[in-house]
Amino acid sequence: MRAAVYHGPRDVRVEDVPEPELDGPDDAIVRVTHTAVCGSDLWFYRGESDRDPGSTVGHEPMGIVEAVGEDVRSVAPGDRVFAPFKISCGSCEFCRTGLHTSCVESDGWGGDNGGAQGEKVRCPNADGTLVRVPDRYADDEDALRSLLPLTDVMGTGHHAIVSAGVDAGDTCVVVGDGAVGLCAVLAAHRRGASQIVAVGHHEDRLALAEEFGATDVVAERGEAAIDRVRELTGGGASHVAECVGAASSMEAAVEVCRPGGTVGYVGVPHGLDGGLDLFSFFGDNVTLRGGVAPVRAYAEELMADVLQGTLDPAPVFTKTVDLEHIEDGYRAMDEREAIKVLVEV
């Protein structure tokens, strides 16, 4: 089968690789029809994180179940499914409390399971991991395009907002105008926040933030951005979603957070070689809550809204490529030409 394979920085090629096969009674084989390139894929693409050359890549699979092991009960061959970026059992202590990313059997895509940027993946713990799309929408391309972000960025943006404690009527700030930040704006709007201040550096993305429900956008940088947010929020917001993971954005997040407030963070921490300066959090009792998003926990809830038509993250896909041309997708994201790239397989 064909799959994207990492060979080194800025060198992802589509090649023939062995097909994954059922290996246990809880496995499913999914024929991937849609997948995506993630902002976090750029870390290995840019050589900023390690990845073994020869690795299959991608972690946002959507497709059709092709085969299942004998113990799989929740999906059957022919079902339309998608899956989060992490594999989880669905039944351990952590899965049951909605923290699927800390599943005791946690696993990921790539390796023997195959990367999601390929024609097929093996999904261990299929009952716990795969989310079945109702048959009615199984071939509805618009619905599928709107559901695909639930594999990662929409669930992650939602986790930032949940972690920041945003509720109806609240004022919140979203730091970051990437796909996750934009999805956080959607999530804040969905939860009924009254004021949503989106902070970013790109006019086109901030325009999309406004479409998604941002009441204010801030394109200034550095101290000017912080001053502007404080002005807009009367001194800072009690709920701040940090959707980048860089040292500068984390610093901005705490600086626009009102004393006693909460920074919800979901960006993979990077560029924090010096670690996080805790003093700014400590002095004003700003809570830091969040982490790697348990997007599986949110899948049904968000899917219901997507299928109702009240939630639509599809506009984050500003470019579509087919699998054979996925490197063009990486390039477009690397050069910030695209917010997020959908890959048709």
Added chain:
Amino acid sequence: MRAAVYHGPRDVRVEDVPEPELDGPDDAIVRVTHTAVCGSDLWFYRGESDRDPGSTVGHEPMGIVEAVGEDVRSVAPGDRVFAPFKISCGSCEFCRTGLHTSCVESDGWGGDNGGAQGEKVRCPNADGTLVRVPDRYADDEDALRSLLPLTDVMGTGHHAIVSAGVDAGDTCVVVGDGAVGLCAVLAAHRRGASQIVAVGHHEDRLALAEEFGATDVVAERGEAAIDRVRELTGGGASHVAECVGAASSMEAAVEVCRPGGTVGYVGVPHGLDGGLDLFSFFGDNVTLRGGVAPVRAYAEELMADVLQGTLDPAPVFTKTVDLEHIEDGYRAMDEREAIKVLVEV
């Protein structure tokens, strides 16, 4: 009047200094009768933090009101009072939500107000800051000794427990066996925690932790301590109070925290020159909540229990000195001979 004055590392002398005077209509002058040496005083004493030579020091005053400005309503000359380590107005947004440490008029002891380790202090915003002790207990030395820790360590330990979200029936871990950690054990016991695991390095202090309600004590170091706590708690606790503020104790705290749990932290961050390594928090969605403790917010609640006889932090005072011999108190704390030193003025 006489007061302790900082001259340099390990050089605190009691000297004659000018008396503070009323300077505004909201001020009070308090004749200090009891005060204490704080673990955080050791940072300047050891030369680990900056302090201007010639500064008066100390931030845990208890005494008798001597004079008040014309607008002061809640206390009058002759009243027995104590005050937290921070001065706060009691009426701004942050004071009203219990975050007195972020008061818009926040001020501290020392400087023109005089240090609490001296015969008198001026207290600006007296109505917001001073806590009046009921007359019945005004000269009850046992009660006063038990109330004095409410100026700092008892409120701080309580804040760690509140921040960690400890509630009745919970399992919690307290990292640190200093006065704050011991008070956190008391606070956890008071809130009805079922299992309280105290982690420290000193047998005498851990014995006191057991008196205070710890169900388990862990004296091992490094990985052995973490393994032992995990064993005792079946894989970590959802509520961890970090009561030291050092890099190593913060790392230990997150390592004994169950995925999805909360580390409540109150130790002034120090030795974190490399910053906080966020990855361990991020990967398992461990919340970091806390900061400088708004002990004023907890004063009435804790005082009620102390006066009822159901809460008694007095045993943290393992040594008593008079003001003229305060340097012996500093030395005893520096050498860990005393947990906390009470100073009779």
